[in-house]
Every structure is written in structure tokens, then in C-alpha cells.
Amino acid sequence: MTATAVRRSARTSPSPRKPRPTYRWSSRAFVLPALAVVVVLLYLPFVWTGYLSLTEYDGLGDPEWVGLAKYAEMFTDEGFLAAVGNTLLWVVGTLVLPVGLGLLIAVLAHDLEGSFWYRLPFLLPYAISGIAVGVIWTFILQTDGALTQALRFLHLPGTELRWLLDAPLNTIVMILAATWQGAGVNALLFGIGLQSIPKEPLEAARLDGASGFTLFRTMTWPMLAPLTTVVVGLSIVGSLKTFDIVWGMTKGGPGTSSETLALSMYKASFVDHDYGLGAAIAVFLTVVTVAGSVLYLRRQLAPAREL
Template sequence: MATLTRTSTPTPTSTNYQRSAWAFLLPGTAVVVLVLYLPVLYTVYLSLTDYSGLGSPVFTGFNNYVALVRDPVFFTSLANTMIWVVGSLLIPVGFGLLVAYLSFGLKGAAWLRVPFLIPYALSGVAVGIVFSFVLQNGGALSQALDFLHLPGGTTRWLQEAPLNTVVMILAASWQGIGVNALLFTVGLQSIPAEPLEAARVDGASGWRLFRFVVWPLLRPSTTIVVGLSIVNSLKTFDIVQAMTQGGPNRVSETLGVSMYRDTFSNSNYGLGSAVAIFMSVITVAASVLYLRRQLAIGDSSGSTAERAVR
């Protein structure tokens, strides 16, 4: 009579798990290194050289960075970039929150937000071309103001600084309000109904309800929207390039436009790489500082809504 023998299935060891994990991680890691980190390292190297795109780069140390801080146009670009950061936080983020909050809970609110979302489907270059037609000398805006006998028909919207930067921020805001409103709407939909009902029972309404209940509970969405706005405004390029090319006389340049001009228009790859590295440093620094501050605030504001409605 044959006897059955029990065979035990070998259990995988931790070494096998590690090998499997590395097998899954290595392709993605290799792609990230090749696509992201190696170009960054090469850009850092180019920023330390004199290179016109032809021949071999000549190592010059920190000469390009010294040239940056000695160039008054660089500080103009930096100032304009900071104006973009502030303007992007005040207008598209602020109005996006306003649109989301006022339309939240209304019947057919999704359709009310559609007109704000349509501009986001356009590229920054397309938005720049449209608003260039509107704001150019003798353009649609000037003609409309003259027809209505209102002041401003002779204003050179794109020729005078810092007015040209302000109107370009307004153009970018026209495009960005909708997506910010959508993100804030998602955040509002994730807020539990119980805290809002408890706050209304305790007498909170209007501004008090928003300030002390909705706003703290909306912090995760706000962190995302503001963080994206800061990063995108620090690297503003397309709409400025389409509307003014940084002019006149480079007075409306941002760091992104300066990087493009130095690299591709002036064939100074070393100086353009130095601007790119500077942009990367301030973008990463701003993101890290902002996120650390938001995380610290989030840890200390867990009971804000409960205290406010008492």
C-alpha cells in the first residue's frame, strides 16, 4: 500500500522579497535617473562652463553666477517673478476659492463652473496670443474703451512696466481660476457634514462658518492648490513669451524667459544653465519651506473648528 508523503512548500526568505522588490524598482529608478537626475547634473556642469552650443564646454567656475548677480536685468526678472507669485496667489487662487465656495451646494453648480474651466483647456501660448490681440495698442480693449468714451483707450497695456506684468497675470488668472475652483470643490466635497451641521446648530453662519469651520477643514486642498500655484508661477514662461517676449527692453522678463533668451537666443548655454539652476533652487526651497510650514500648522490646528463654534 502506497504511503502519501507530505511535501512542504518552501517559504520565501527576506532575501527573495528584497530581490523581487529591487526587480520591480530598478526599471522605474533607471528611467528617473536617466530622464531627471542626469539632465540636472549636466545642467549644473554647463552652468560652470562657457559654452555656445558648438565645440566643447570650457570650464570657467562660478563666472556665470557672478555675471548673473552683476546683471541688473537678472534682478528685474527676479522681481517680476516674485510679482507673478504674489499675483497668482491673490487672483486665481483667491477667486478659485470664491467660485468654489459660492457655487458649492447649488443646483446645477457643475454647469456654473464650466465657463471657468473651458480656458484651462487652452495652452498658455494660445491664451497669450488671444490677450495680445485684446491688449495691443489699438487692440480690442482700446477700441472698446474709445467706443464707450471711457478712459484708458490710449493706455499701452503691454508696453509699460509693471502694468504689462499685471495684465499678463490677469490673463493667466483667466485661465487658472477654473482648475483652482475645481480643486477647491473637491476639497469641499470631502468635508464631513457633521461638523458643518454642528456649527450651524451652535449659531455659526456666513463668514464665521467659513473662517472657523470650513477653512480649517479645507487645509489639505489649500495646501495643494497654493503649492502648485507657487511652483507654476516661479517658472512662468509661455504666456510672457507669447505676449511680450519679456519686452520692451526686457522689463517684463521672468526667470523662465531670461533662461530661454540666454540659452537659445544668445547661445550662451552656460549663463542660461546658471539661471535654470537658480530657478530650481528657489523653487525647491520655496516648496520645502511652504510644505514644512503647512505641516506644522496642520499638526497644531486639529481642534480649531471645535473651539471656534463654542
Template sequence: MTTPTVLPDRAVAAAGAAASPGGPGRPGRFALFGRLRYLYISPAVVFVAVLLYLPFVWTAYLSLTTYDGLGSAEFTGLDNYVRMFHDEALLTSIRNTLLWVVGTTVLPVGLGLLVAVLSYDLKGGGWFRLPFLLPYAMSGAGLGLIWGFILQPDGMANQVLTFFGMPGGDTEFLQDGPRNTIAMIVVWAWQQLGVNMLLFVVGLQSIPRAPIEAARIDGASGWRMFRHVIWPLMRPLTTVVFGLALVASLKTFDIVWVMTQGGPGRTSETLAVTMYRDVFVADDYGYGSAVAVLLTTITGLASYVYLRRQAGREEG
């Protein structure tokens, strides 16, 4: 019986070096590729830095200055940030942005989930879902033009309500805040419902059938089936859908600008509209940059808190 030979550590290291593709004393081919991995990803890193990080750094710098687009910027420190919290228009903008966050994460996501669940096992469900998908093909500007015409004073909505003798025929949907913001949230939800519904349908189709069949055998159906089986299995997708809706709500601009331009009297502005007005209409680049930094900070913090909370639920 032959006793296996035990090599000392130096012999093992020498054997590994000799067997490496680069030969003894030189790194192997895979080790060389590992060292070059930073070189491979450097173009993408530079691309992201140039398009994202450098503009943000420049915006953050402008937020500390007074600059009207002409001449040189004058450094003023935190004056723009102090000014923000004494600006009633900005406080109204923050309130409207919070309304957008609540409305556009509850209405289109909740209704999209409801339509997806109700039409999933329905015969001809694809045709039932088609009308909900069509509005998503429209741009935000086109949507704003159409609904701005419908909801304007003495517009189509007022005329239809008056013709059928229904209450609200004299309502000014876009003239008073926060009613105008709520009206635009409903319009946005009407457009976004379809894509959220489609995402949830894809999520339902990816659920394994075995847990559902087992729950049916145990007598689960309806609300119990959804709450205890379907909803937990769809939680990862729901996290993504809510996250996308949250970010979209915080940067809402096009539909507000087209329908009301933030008016009347800046009562329907969001933070994105306020930023645009201060920079490109009022030529107040310093103050507009401060609003942009505030919006970016709120978006980042809200996304971070939401994702951490969802991750904690999944781990728990």
C-alpha cells in the same frame, strides 16, 4: 492541569526556521521578496535618474563654463554666477518672477476658492461654474495669442474703452513694465481660476456633513462657518493647490513669450524666459545654465519652505 511548556530561545528560533517556507537554514519566501524589493524599484529609479538628475548635473556643469554650443566648453568657475548679480535684465526678471509668484498664488487661488464656496450649495451651481472652467481648456500659447491681440496698442481693449467713454482708452497694456507683467498675470489668473475652483469644489464635497450640521445648530453661518469649520477642514487641499500654483508661477514661460517675448526691452521677462533667451537665442549656454540652476534652486527652496511651514501648522 497541564503546565504549558516553555521553550528556550534556541528552540523557538529553530521552530521558526523549520516552519519558514524556505526550510531550516534558508530565508523564507517573504524575506527573499523583501531583499528583492530594491531590484523591483530599480527601473523606476534609473528612469528618473536619466530623465531628471543627469540633465540637472550636466546643466550645473555647464553653468561653470563658457560654451556657445560649438567646440568644447571652457571652465570658468563661478564667473557666470557673479555676472548674474550685475545683470540689470536678470534683476528685472527676478522682480517679475516675484510678481508672478504673488499674483498667481493670490488671484486664481483666492478667486477659485470664493467661486467654489459661493456656488457649492447654489441650485444650478454646475452651470454657474461652467464659464470659469472653459478658459482652462485653452493652451498657454493660444491664450497668449488671443489676449496679445486684445491688449495690443489700439487693440480690442483700447477700442472698447474708448467707444464707451471709459478711462484707460489710451493705455498701453503691454508696452511698459511692470504694467505688462501685471496684465499677463491677470490673463493667467483668468485661465487658472477654473481648475482651482474645481479642486476646491471637490474638497468641499469631501468634507463630512456632521461638523457642518453641528455648527449650524450652534448658530454658525456665513463667514464664521467658513473660518472656523470649512477652512480648517480644507487646509490639506489648500496646501496642495497653493503648492501647485507656486511651482507653476516660478516656471511661467509660454504666455510671456507669446504675448511679449519678454519685451519691450526685456521689461517683462521672467527667469524662465531669460533662461530660454540666453540659451536658445543668444547661444550663451553657460550663462543660461546658471540662470536655470538659480531658477531650480529658488523653486526647490520655495516649495520646501512652504511645505514645511504648512506641515508645522498642521502639527500645531
């Protein structure tokens, strides 16, 4: 057989097939129960909620199809617009106060011996439920409450302020209550991040003359960026669905002056029994939360993908 015939025979002869791995399908089978739970408990309820948002439904009888009427009603309602503004205020306040204060506590306690014990008092309020936090701070901030009496006893200004009755003051003091509850866990997370930073780059920066805020800005903060992305992302999602503290302190009042989107959704559904409007607010809140989270994470993770 000539060399040409050998080459032709090699080209025409079928190459042996590689056995298809079966372990992939067997491993995927273990994921199916968890996937089924997610579909049943998350996706199907969202689809049903989306359908209800296009109907008039009070919980009795069959839903009546009204199209986008509930969305039109939602966007023209002054209470809903106030809830959007309050929710945005919660987002900004949550990022500035609980996250910022948690970072400050973690940085100040990092180099101290027994730093965990310095962070522990700030962490304890996180073990209290949001409703309990609301009850505690209502006792402090209510009309002629503990704070007003303390200011009057010390002859300090502020006794005339109605902490929970005037907007936007009521939303601001509730953000302070949420800060009291959430700053400690942020300090714990940032403390873990600081402990994971290698010491060699910091020591090299100190030898080059960096110290204090300069060392933090140029070395520590960039190396905390991955953890900061997680903490800020969780804070954004948590602030967008704020409910328990507001319900425990003001129930959204007076009127709708301190309502958030989550509270508006609850009142429309379970107080006014307008399930179509409540579903429309729920869909809007879900879309805003998912869109905000995706845009933030894509913006933060884009530099990492470019490396």
C-alpha cells in the same frame, strides 16, 4: 537536569533564525525601471546643467571652464534682476488671483443645484494652451486693440494706457490673463474639497448660530487646509517657471521689462547662445523652486506632524 542547568542551556542555545523575506527585494525590483528613468531624464541632465553653468559654451566645440564667472555675470545683470522682480510679482499675483478667485467660485457655487455647470465656463480656458491664451489676450490688450477701442467707444478712462508696453503694467495684465486660464481648475479642486467635507460638523455649527463668513472661517476653511496646501504649492511652482504666456504676449519686452526667470534662461541659451549663462539661470531657478516648495510644505505640514 537541575533548573539552573536548564536556564543556562536556554541562554546559550542559539535562537532559531527567522527566514529573511524575499518579497521585499522582488518588489523593489519593480521600482528599478521607474528609478532609472528618473535618474536618466532628471538627475543626469541637472548634473550636466550644473557643469555647463561653470563653463563658457556656445554650443560649438568644447565647454571652457570659467568657474563661478557666469553666476557673477548673472547677479550683476540688470535684466536678470528685473526678471527676479517680475517672477516674485508672478508668485504673489498667482496666489492672490487664480487661487483666491478659484476658492470664491467654488464656495459660491457649492450649495447651488448643478454647481458643476456654474464652474464649467471658468474651467474651459484651462483647456487652452498658454501660447493660445497669449495670442487671445494680445489681440485684446495690444496698442489700439479690442480693450482700448471698447473703452473709447464707451467714453471710459484708460484709452491712453499702453497695456503691454509699460512696466509693471504689462506683467500685471499678463497675470490677469493667467488668472482667466487658471482660476477654473482651482475652482474645480476646491469644489472637490468642499464635497469631501462631512456635513455633520457644519450642521452642528449652524445650530450654534454660525453662518456666512463666520461658518466659512471657523469650520469650512480649516477643513480645506490639506487641499489648500496642494493648490498653493502647485501655484507657487507654476508661477516660478512661468514662460508660455509671457512669450506669447510680450516675449519679455519691451527690452527685458517683463521677462521672468524662465524666459531669461531661454533667451540666454537659445537666442544669445550663451549656454553657460542659461545653465546658471536654470540652476538658480531650480534651487529657488525646490527650496521654496520644501520650506512651504514643511511649514504647512508641521502642525499635522505634531498631532
